[in-house]
Amino acid sequence: MSSTAPVEERFSRRQVLRIVKISERQLSAWERQGFVQPSATLPTKINRSEEGNFRYSFSDLVTMKKLRQLRQSGILPSRIRSLYAALKARLPKMGNPWTELQVHADGKRLAVHFQGTIMEPLTGQLLLEYAPQKAQGNIRPLKQTRPLRRSVEPAWVRAERLFQAGLRYEEHQDTLPKAIRAYQKAIELNPHAVGPHINLGTIYYKLRLLEEAENCYRAALAADPGYALVYFNLGNVYDENDQWEEARRHYEQAIRLDSNYPDPHYNLALLYEKLGLHGKARQQWVTYVKLDPYSQWAATARQQIEKTSLQVLVPQKNLPAQTRNQNRS
Numbered sequence: 001m002s003s004t005a006p007v008e009e010r011f012s013r014r015q016v017l018r019i020v021k022i023s024e025r026q027l028s029a030w031e032r033q034g035f036v037q038p039s040a041t042l043p044t045k046i047n048r049s050e051e052g053n054f055r056y057s058f059s060d061l062v063t064m065k066k067l068r069q070l071r072q073s074g075i076l077p078s079r080i081r082s083l084y085a086a087l088k089a090r091l092p093k094m095g096n097p098w099t100e101l102q103v104h105a106d107g108k109r110l111a112v113h114f115q116g117t118i119m120e121p122l123t124g125q126l127l128l129e130y131a132p133q134k135a136q137g138n139i140r141p142l143k144q145t146r147p148l149r150r151s152v153e154p155a156w157v158r159a160e161r162l163f164q165a166g167l168r169y170e171e172h173q174d175t176l177p178k179a180i181r182a183y184q185k186a187i188e189l190n191p192h193a194v195g196p197h198i199n200l201g202t203i204y205y206k207l208r209l210l211e212e213a214e215n216c217y218r219a220a221l222a223a224d225p226g227y228a229l230v231y232f233n234l235g236n237v238y239d240e241n242d243q244w245e246e247a248r249r250h251y252e253q254a255i256r257l258d259s260n261y262p263d264p265h266y267n268l269a270l271l272y273e274k275l276g277l278h279g280k281a282r283q284q285w286v287t288y289v290k291l292d293p294y295s296q297w298a299a300t301a302r303q304q305i306e307k308t309s310l311q312v313l314v315p316q317k318n319l320p321a322q323t324r325n326q327n328r329s
Helices: 013-020 024-032 058-072 077-090 155-169 173-189 194-206 210-223 228-240 244-257 262-274 278-291 298-307 321-327
Strands: 102-106 109-114 117-119
Touching (some): 013 024, 013 058, 024 058, 058 155, 155 173, 155 194, 173 194, 194 210, 194 228, 228 244, 228 262, 244 262, 262 278
Antiparallel strands (some): 102 109
16 A cells, blocks of 8 residues: 555644634634635545644645734724625635735735736726826826836745645646646745655655655655654655565554554555564554545455464464564564
């Protein structure tokens, strides 16, 4: 079993409150208003949080930071709600106005940068920025418009856009080279984001470029040393290279970090079988079936449980010396 699904980086509720610097009350309010909608269920490939299954995406972080900026600028919650409703009505095909548009507060006036222009969001009226000219005599000159300037996005925002593009490209085999380039560029812009490292490593793993895959996973581990999925993926790389002790160490570490993550239990059971540690293998098969009883691999795990001889569970003193050595774990 290998981790093949692209990973979209997720953050726990506690992490969000710390990163965005908001209160639990504020976050709950934004959720009730529909500004932020965390995922309630996650693929088994994603590390679960001790705080429950609610997890937030990178786009959610961008949304919350923008909402916090608007509130700090003195924009009332009622105006923010009106702004959101107006943008959704005027641009129905846009998924998330907070991440796809640049919204600014100029005093009490709201302005949206859209397709190279500046728009008043509630009316849809285009706004011009005026540069005052010095008057000569009694003649009042016309105000000249300044060239519109695009705000420069922070590197981490551009990195997230490239990461999302990589996820889309990865869905089709013919655009896989574009996915690789998108992830590489995202890493250049934000080397501390774990998602691009993991997904690029998984592409290399599928292409049998195991050294490149290992390098990507190690970079992900440097960014987040406590991510169980990364240890699991590294275990797969070492398993493919017949480095069984390294594979075992990484699978076991993945389980220590997240005992409810089923995939490492499955692969560790297979590895224990290779090493002749049938008693330990059986324990892992049993645990896997408990954690993921309806997966496509659960039937195989049950077959392995049935095939495993119960003699491995007999006390060691009742077994011949040769058997004890073979089954010692």
